[in-house]
Amino acid sequence: MRRLAALRHGLANWRTVSLCLLIVLLIYQVIIPFLMITWASLKTARPGDAAFMEWGFTLANYVRAWADAAFIEATINTLWFSLTSTVMAFAGGLFLSWVVDRTNTPFARFIGMMTLARIIIPGVLITVSWILLISPNIGMINAVLEWLTGIKAVFNVYTFWGMVWVHGIEMIPLAYLLISSAFQAMDPRLEEASTMTGAGTFRTLRRISLPLIAPAIGAALLLLFISTVETFEVPLLIGGRADVRVYTTEVFFNTARVPTDWGLASTYSMALLLISVVLLYFYFRLLRHGERYQTVTGKDYKPRRIDLGPWKYVTCVASLLLVFMITGLPFLIMLYASLLPEDSVSMIEPLEMLTLENFQALFNEQDAFDPLWNSTLLGLGSATAVMLVVSAIAYYVHKTRIPGRKILDFLAFASIALPSVVLGTAFLWFYLLVPLPVLGTLWIIGLAYLTKFMPFALRFVSSSMQQIHVELEEAAQVAGVPWWKNFFRIFLPLLKPGLLAGWFWVMVHAFRELTIALMLSRADNKTAAVVIYDLWENGSFQALSAFGVMMFTVLIVLVTISHAISRRYGIEEQT
Amino acid sequence: MIIVENLSKIFESKTERVAAVDGVGFTVEAGEMVTLLGPSGCGKTTTLRCVAGLERPNDGRIQVDGAPVVDCPAKTFVPPHLRNLGMVFQSYAIWPHMTVFDNVAYALEGKKLARAEIRRRANEALELVQLDGFADRPAPRLSGGQQQRVAIARALAGSPSALLFDEPLSNLDAKLRSEMRSELRRLQQQVGLTSIYVTHDQSEALAISDWIIVMRAGRIVERGRPTEIYRAPKSLFTAQFIGNTNLIPGTVKAAAQGGGPVRVETAMGTMAGLDPNNDLKVGEAVRLSIRPEDLAITGAGAPGAENALTGRVRVATFQGSAVEAELAAGEETIQCHFGRDVELAQGAEINLTFDPLSAVVLRDEALEDELDAA
Known part of the structure; x- marks a missing residue:
């Protein structure tokens, strides 16, 4: 009897009730979208048709997509675009985190701060500002180069590599954040212990530092890759003219633009979903693996800064330039372009205009x-x-x-x-x-x-x-x-x-x-x-x-x- | 043998310039264990790291087994991996991506040994720390105490010319710490290794050292055998830092004569104690240091007798092997440590006395802040 009363009390307990409400809310918000996409991909009818809600499925959409050369092309583009952007953002992020956390470069803190300040610049504006800089017709940098050398359109943003450049630059702050936290999670005593056993710099790097940092770096690379697979702004604004179609733009154009193709949109969505689920699985596995490597850290943790000597001015200028491209340039270009006369067809106008x-x-x-x-x-x-x-x-x-x-x-x-x-x-x-x-x-x-x-x-x-x-x-x-x-x-x-x-x-x-x-x-x-x-x-x-x-x-x-x-x-x- | 001479290390930041080690010099004889003891920030760890080669000192010389590893005037600096020293870190610094065996064997890899020899020596080192059954375990799946043993085996495996310990026991719980303390001492004596041991724990220092060097603010305060340091500290800093003691303020009434005691005038009457430095003069402000266990209960003494105290029991606690009491004697609080059979009622008035040979008289100095920081 007592147990029953306790149980009844437990059920009536509104803490349990609110937990159930939360679960319902989450199922509604999270599970339904997954089901919606899967369901639609197995239907030839469109949402709203009576047949869409009937019980009966077909793989026709998948068959159609696989037979389509465009689907294969979009797959290759998506993966290749993601890989190259990831490599570029990683290189930039690695450089910045090394400069900011591990060297005595002047303005290191300012550089780190400005890198992260990029978060407030909308991605669509970054993409637009790079188009205004290096598009073959109006690009400001191209115009300046033409004036200097007479060569027209040195850079062309409307290419695959133009997309990689813009998206890579845009992702550097994320790469920087991931890499510098990976480095900070490692206890420098582990490297010192290796040195004390008589191992030189190279053996310590190869046997201790790299294996320890590898899971976190692998996870960072995966996350950058996933972010690129899912990215939309650059493929939307640049990919169209560059004729580089990726999954995200295909989903968008088949859903929101005439002629709509629900079946294709849902198959592309499923492909996107599949990539992201698989990669996230490995991402979390690596992350857990990396956490296992974190041991007791001594209280006197001090990251050692390398004295670069005169080279610190080189790293300072290089990283300031990079940060300027990441955070400063989009803003300045926007500001400048907003002051150009409405009928102007060029990015370069006399100041009095x-x-x-x-x-x-x-x-x-x-x-x-x-x-x-x-x-x-x-x-x-x-x-x-x-x-x-x-x-x-x-x-x-x-x-x-x-x-x-x-x-x-x-x-x-x-x-x-x-x-x-x-x-x-x-x-x-x-x-x-x-x-x-x-x-x-x-x-x-x-x-x-x-x-x-x-x-x-x-x-x-x-x-x-x-x-x-x-x-x-x-x-x-x-x-x-x-x-x-x-x-x-x-x-x-x-x-x-x-x-x-x-x-x-x-x-x-x-x-x-x-x-x-x-x-x-x-x-x-x-x-x-x-x-x-x-x-x-x-x-x-x-x-x-x-x-x-x-x-x-x-x-x-x-x-x-x-x-x-x-x-x-x-x-x-x-x- | 390790010889450190005139070692100085300055840390510079944008705002300040701190001399973490300031003219430190000492010698560690072959096979001896020397402890650097002091509150945090006294420069003990920095000194050790200079010996290891993980810090580059600004001035001074260091010799290991007759070979100079640091000679600042001559700009000699041997990098740490060529010094052939073993080091045990406070955070264990066990490599988490390796097994127990690999952690130890790694220390032998640079020595151009045959594989079988590496295996034999690594197992030998693990046996020495009683971890022979754990060789294939992933290192992170060990308890704190076991990880510390791996760290010790790793440091021993390469047959270094000396072992350096940087607060190796401070991350362990109290019981394990005292166990490991005896074990460390046993190992060090068994292997006969020259060692430098850094700690802020005075009981640890007393238990395991051949010599203790007390440090404060980058300098050496004093050096001595553990028993000397405890029984007859030469400075108020040492007296207060090591063990529990009662420090009764007073002024010198009569200076020591021919090794005899100094007489000190205190609020509780005249007291006599030893002057370890033999340089106190009449009228100097001093503190008389009496260890709680050196106080004994007596009957009512003659009024005005030397080394006699009267106090009211504020609180007495039974500790099993002993009774600890806190007495109020005038303005002062006196800590006492009696045998277990003593029975004390709260508020009772008792008379105490002590042997002048067990008390020391030390020049007064202001210390409070520093000890609080420790």
Whole structure:
């Protein structure tokens, strides 16, 4: 009897109820997109047709895709583009992390900071700014080179290698982040111990340093590769004219542009999904492998900096140049192009021709700022929603013993395998079928963002959550504090650093996101990034740049405000 | 034999210039274990790392077995892998991607030995640390104590001319630490290796060393046998850093004569103790250091008798082998360590006395901050 009463009490316990609600939410947000894509790939009917919902499947789409030379070409392009971009970004990231963390190069900290500051520049603007620099017709660098040497169009961005260059440059900050954390995870004592046994530099490198760092480096390479497979901006803006088709653009054009081909879109999606699931499997295996190698670290860890002597000025100039290309150039080019006269067909105009008319036109146009407002709303709203869901998940997973909590972790993390184009497609189709009035509103984009950003936000919160000892909560329980009060009074304040960092990350990424927003956009829910793409399609790079500058401005204002807020909280915590 | 002369190491950052080691010199005789002891930041680890070759000193000379490995005036610097020294790290520094055997055998690889010989010597080293059954285990799947044994076997395997220990036991729990402490001492004596041992743990230093060198702020404070350092420290710093002691403030009333005791005027009356430096003058501010175990209970003594204290029991705790008590004597708190049969009631007044030969009188100096930092 007593056990039954306890059980009933347990069922009634609304902690269990809210856990179930969370699981339902996650199944809805994460599992349905996977099912949606798989289901559609096995159907020849389109979503909305009666036959689409019937029980009965066919492999016709796969057969059609495999027979198509375009599919094979897209596969080769996707893999080759990913491999080359990965190698380039890795080389750049390795160089920067070595310069910043391991040498006495002047301005090392500034270089590291500026590399990471790139996060606030939307990918679509980076791509556009490189087109404005090295396109064969209007490219600024080409124009300068022609003036100097008389040779026309030295560089051409509309080629495979142009794509690799732009995407490689764009990924260097991620590579830098991954590589420098891999190096920091290694205890320098392990190398010293090798030296003390009489091993020289080379043997230590070959037998100790390289094998120890290998899993983390392998994981970094895989993540860079996966990121390129899923990337969209560069293939969309450059790949079209360069005639380099990859999976992501094929999904997009077959879904969102006439003529639509649902069957092909879903097979390409499945191929993307397959690559990303397989690679992620190896990624996590390597990561676990690497963690096993982390041993007790002495408290006196000090990374040793190499004295480069006069060479430090060479590394300084080289890395400043690289960082300028990564972070400074897109911004400056945008700013410059926004001041060019509207009818100008060249990137080079006399200084006195520069004008503010593009901004005037922007301000005169009605509703011109709606997309900026949409992006802001999506940034703030989805960051807040994601952090709420994710902190509840992290709480259940790390701080309770309720059975089923592990499912939460798995579900929330599974969406990392969904590339953005696939996610966008799945959401579009699902809400074509389900009569919820979200199509064409910000809601559908926001819901997709929830799925997209959850796994990343979860990592920020989980690591802070694990640092909070169970005894803290038990102490509160013994003191008779109800658990929800406990959550708000004990957990939230202690989680603040992780929450703020995660919130900030999601806010910035949701603001600048293009792929999902573009796939789900209709007339009234356009975000700033989507407008940039529209303007690009219209061929007006001056208006685009003016709008781009406005987008920058809004994002910088948002970043500054949230930084000020988090710093204030940080200081309060210390006093 | 290791000879260190006038060693200095300066760490420079943008804001400051710190002399971590400042003119340190000592000798380690063949087969001896010398401990560098001091609070954190005293330069002991930096000194050791200079001997190892992992830091390049700014000044000084170091010789290992007669060969100079560092000679700053002559700009000689032998890189660490050519010094033939073994080192045991605080964090064990066991290579996690290798088995136990590979960790040890790696130390023999550079020696151009036959494979069978490497195998034999590595197994011998593992046997020495009683890990012979663990050879094929992946190194991370060992307990902390076992990892430390692997580290020791690895350091021993290459038959180095000397062993360097950098706080090797500080990551172990208390029980394991005292076990490993005796084991280390046994090994060191069995193998007869010249060793330098760095620690901030005074009981560890007392237990395993032939000689203790006490360091403070980059300099050597004093050097002595463990028993000397404990019984007759030559400075207030050493007295307070090593073991528990009562430090009663006072002024010198009569200086020592012919090795006899010094007389000190304190708030509790006149007390006598030894002057280990033989240089105290009348009127100097001093502290009388009495170890808690040197205080004995007596009956009511004659008023004004020397070395007599009266205190009220504030708290007494039974420790099994002993009774520890804290007494209030005027302004001072006196710590006592009695035999297990003593029974003390709280608030009881008791009389204590001590042998003048067991107390030392030391020149007073301000130390508090530094010891707190340790």
